Amino acid sequence: MQAFSQILLVLIALFSFYALGNSSLIGCIRIIALQGMCLGILPLLIDRQGFGIQILLIASGMFILKGFLIPRVLSYAIREVKIRREMEPLIGYNSSLLIGAFLIGISFLLAARLPLPDNIRTSLLVPVSLSVLMMGMLMMIVRVKAVTQVIGYLMFENGIYLFGLAISYQAPWLIEMGVLLDVFVAVFVMGIVINHIARAFDSINTENLTNLGD
């Protein structure tokens, strides 16, 4: 169990790292789906008291939502758009990978300042979630395609959610459901907006979205 969860965590981190370096939209969506699936499995491994019904519920909900529904929404959103890959990002792939590595370092540093929550067996959870979160932010920042930004946002959410697993033993599952629902709706709305963007500017380049400002 212990080892599996460790591996899974590392895998999740690597996924987002990979997404950071990947230029194709579809690829990114696939990666994010994979990451979501891993997230779905993780609670079963990490949690203290075996397969509780509520754990099962959450896990399955996660698995479906993050593994299938959300990627579906995203691919629906970019259907009209011809472009399939992220052209010139604000920061090149290699350098963004470097920054990603740097961020991982920061997140480990921050995690070191926090005492280990006593119900988590693995010490990797906090730093990994922080780094996934930060890499998500990085992705939102350095990419210019709206979809990629949404993917970044998803990654960011995953990081947070990963963190949420730490309290899954005591947080009431209703809350978790609400959280899931909210995330889903958020992404749904974003998808719609992307759709509108695509129609209004017939591209999903956010370079078009810089008319407002002082």
Add this chain to the structure above:
Amino acid sequence: METLIFAPKILFLILFMPPMMLGLIAKTKAFVAGRRGAPVFQPLHDTIKLLGKGVVYSETSGWVFRLGPVLSLSAVLMAASLVPLFGAPLISFNGDAILFIYLFALARFVTILAALDTGSSFEGMGASREAAFSSYAEPALILIFASLAVHCGNLSLKQMFSPGQRSFPAPSVLLAGSGLLIVLLAENSRIPVDDPNTHLELTMIHEVMVLDHSGPDLAFILYGAQLKLMLMGVLWIRLLSPRLASNAFFLTLSLCGLAIFIGVIESSMARLRLIRVPQLLIAAVCLAAFGLILAAR
């Protein structure tokens, strides 16, 4: 009370001395120039003659023009009532020195307005010069008074110019006196500030303001000017040494002396350029200030 006893003398001084001083000045100038000149009482005759004449009013002018001379003359007479001639003044109270200065200002104010009322550019010119120069002369006068008030701690002319003040040899008095002399010449539009009997209106100051007045108005104005000259003369004499004004006779003598002195000055130097006049007055201010500093020690 004592003033009532001296009433006739005072009346003589107030009524006959001013024109006589003017006549003396003219006489002196004539003498220096080698002419015989008009009799000493000529100005008095002129004044009386003018009183008996009719007037010509410019149709531009209005009531200000008609009221002006009256107002200015009464202001100067008011001032006269504050000045200690040889005895005590008619009225005296702490702070009347300020009133004295401001009464002259009032006279000037109405004269200027009367000049502007005619709408003549020449009189406007004269008015503006008069206003500008006297605004420099006033501070000098204030400073002189202050330097006198340092000792008696009182702002009444009677106290400030009473015997027992420092007198002639004292350097502070010397400075104040020279300052006062300049102010006197300037305020009464004598050379070197103004040439009363030039024939070019462009260069006049006081005379050009009263070009349009005639008859009694002109008489009032002339007499007012002469009276002003005499009053300041009295102050000057009393400043140098109050003893000179201890009685009417001495005072008369010294006033005549002053008149001759002025005459000599006028015939010995030419009028300054108008640009230079303020500098002269500021010099007077500086003299007065030095006098004050010396007096304050």
Add this chain to the structure above:
Amino acid sequence: MIYPWSLPGAVFHLGIDSLSAAFLFLVLVVGFCAGIYGEGYLSASSNHIAKAPARFFFAALIVSMAFLVCARNAVLFLVCWEIMALSAFGLVSLEHQKEDVRKAGKLYLLCTHTGSLCLLTGFAFLWKNAGSFEFGALLAAKPLSMFERVSVFWLFLIGFGMKAGFWPLHIWLQEAHPAAPSHASAAMSGIMIEMGLYGLLRFFSILGPVSISTSVFLMVLGLFTALFGIAFAAMQRDFKRLLAYSSIENIGIILAAAGLGCYGLARGDFSLSLLGFSAAILHTLNHGFFKSLMFLSAGAVYLATGTRDIESCGGLQKIMPRVAALTAVGSLAICGLPPLNGFTGEWLLYCGFLQMDYRREIIFFSLAAAMLSLIGGFAVITFTKFYGLIFLGKPHSKSAQKAKEPSSLMLIPMGILAALCLLIGLFPGWALKAAFFAASNISHPTPLLFSADLQKWSALLDLVGLMGALLWILIAIFWAIKKTSLKKRPTEAGATWACGFTSPTPRMQYTGSSYSMPATRTFDGFLIQKESRAPNGYWPKSSSFHSRVPDPALETWLPKLLSPFEGLIAWPKKIQRGKLQFYLLYAAAFLIAILIWKL
């Protein structure tokens, strides 16, 4: 009168002491006169002023000031203060269709709000010390620490000085007063700016005696303000601007008098401080009366001729004689000439400066007196120009010819004010009593001393009034003499003697600028901007000469002061350029920074 008020720290606490009473009297009289005049003014200036707002703002202005002087609680004071300021703003920007009016209104609003912020901070300091907003508590509170004292003093000096228009805080004044309709500018110039002085006087009594050097600084500031104001007044062409500048002058004189009072307090010499403060208050009253009178008549002229340019008026004395007469009274009073009220206050101030029996800084005070007289001389220049150019001579322009006498609704209030000027000039003792009682609230003298000084000075001032009466009698006598001597003699009417020139035209009259030129020549070059196209060649083209007098504090120093801040502002604006990625970056960077710093 104390009513509970639910705002934190506030009590609806009204009270009238003699200081309040003096100012309240001023507010009510001037407010009343200006209000009545305003009705006539509004109905005469038919179209271009919205009447309802004008009435509302004016009423608000007067009422708020009436409450202001009675307020005994800082919050109430501030509320009244701001209502006053805002309604004045409303009045200033009534004719907002005009560009310059908008400018003036904006400038005024910015200035007054800055001042109010200073006042807020000052009161917050006082509250911190006293724990209450009641004036009584503020008075009774323990003395402030050095830091608090200094900061409160400067905050109040700036806050109230901004309203009163001390140099260089006066920048709004000469812009706003001309912009407002004349009854409003009368109220503003006659009362509102005095409220700044009221505040200062009120809070001198709370702050306690200031140091000697500070009071000397106040005197110097006041005299400089006065000199500056009158010098600029002498140079103006727009006669409402001229009046506004002369308000600055009078405020300066009052400040100097107040400074004298502070000096007395600092020296522990109560009769001197009493003298100074009462001179300040007396001059405040007088200024309130004659300045509002002047503004009212300026309004009448503006209404009749439709111009505010001195050069294009002239000869109105014949066309509107009543206004002319009333204005003559006003201008005599405003120059501080006997036998009118303006003289009494200045005379008191001179006496204060030149009472030598206890002075250490004789030189300084005599120079101050000299400065005062210089100011008086310039005042004479300014107002002979004002009166002479507007009312005397021949009309310079068509607009001046078609002028006509205003309605009695406008004349009567002016008459009341003029009568007040004459009366105070004749019976200054009464006004002095009021001023003394008011002043005793600031410099708390022993009753014995107080009654003695009141005795002394009111006796002297009554003498001055008596002299005034004598002067009137003399004038009457000589007038009679002249009339009798002219009875049986011809009085002919002829053309003005133009030194031989046969056909003088109105255009050839002396102009205002050239009239004040000899006096203001000293400021040539660096204050007066001239642009001229001199005629040249054998057949010269049309030539022109134009000169204006920009206010250095407003048009030179203020921009210099503000220019560095522009750069300061321009730089950070780069961060909001519309790129979402950057916005996200700011958020992330901020978060990480805080995490690393604080966690």
Add this chain to the structure above:
Amino acid sequence: MIYLCLVGIPALMGLSSLLVKNDDWRPWILPLGFSIHLSLVIACWKTIPTPSPLGWFGLDEAGLIVLSLSSAMLLVFSIYCLEYLRLRKERPNRLFTASLAFILSAASLVCVSRQMGLLWVGMEALTLASAPLIYFNHNQRSLEATWKYLMMGSLGIGLALLGTFFLALATPANAVKSDPLVIDSLILHARILSLPWLKGAFIFLLVGYGTKMGLSPLHSWKPDAYGEAPGVAGGVLAGVMTSCPFLGILRIFQICSSAGLLEFAQGLLILIGLLSMATAAVFVIGQRDFKRMLAYSSVENMGILVLGVGLGPMGTFFALLHLINNGLTKGALFLSAGNIHRAFGGKTMDHARGALGRVPISAALFLLGFIAITGSPPFASFVSEFGILRSALDSGHFGAAFGFVIFLAAVFIGMATTVLSVVYGTPQEKSDKAAQGDSPFMVLPPIILMSAVLFLGLWLPHWLTHALKRSANALNGVL
């Protein structure tokens, strides 16, 4: 039960307005439902309802104040909408009305929830529900604004979630057997919370909810959203959407202060508050677009709020008061700004000039609102801003007081320039999109709001003072 009604009724209205077909009388649903809601809220003022068994729901004074503010303002806005939506026939208003209703429901959820997770859910719902308002105009600019709003909002909300998790982790696992996010129990066991996690929670929640509030440097979405949304939507955003996250910050601040992290929390709040005021000052000066100007003024006022909270009990008292004043005034400002915008078909100084000539009442209201929001008596903001200044001096934060005054002055200068040039002057010839004059239904709501502001400036009701005092003390742990 009452909680269910408070949250449920608006939600039901939202659903029903989604179902209703007719565009013309759909808007009428809102005033009805909102008035019911408001009456419920008033009932709550009469008797504070008891917390629900699990301790998830409950109303304290702070919550009640925010709740009543939101409810009352939304009622006023819904009255405005009746006329507004009639004028904007070309746009289907289904989503608009629905999201107004959902906003109230979400806001009520935020106010009544005593459970940080639940509060977060409400906040997220609030964010999503307000997106359609911004996108109402359906043009490229509004689309851009919506996109930015969504991304920034989601980022913030995500961080807030993380903060919530941190908070949950702050309670030692076996120490308390209850739900680790219930505020009351957190305060009860404040002493045993682990401080590092709590600090982290505070930072993340501050940044997260600060993004929703629009504190600098997280404010960047605000001018775009406020500028492109219709006036009424701007009012909703500035009045309701900002006070709910502020409530969230208050909650976590309360927990921190009772856990002994007072200095830490106050330091951060003062810092970010002054930073926001400075940013607003910089951007308001020379701002030609009066809606964006209002947005920055809102940034400034948010800064004032957190600054006040950072200055101790007295400051908190006045901050809560300022919350009310700011909400009401901003509402009036945005509504009148919307009227002016419509009358000139433009929202910059170049289009809109001399509004007093064309829409006199709205212009006057705009001017008054400006005077009020910059804290001049006799309007309410004067009381609160003066109070915050006092508390800054009182608590010895002289630097903060200095900055406060300077920034107030700067913002005033900036706003005055824009507002005066919009209100005064002579309007140039009518542009084709110009509406005709003031219509009663569209000036009445801002008049109501402004008169409320004026009233509060002249008279603070005692019950309100009492409530403010109690919550201020509670928040600073000075019970």
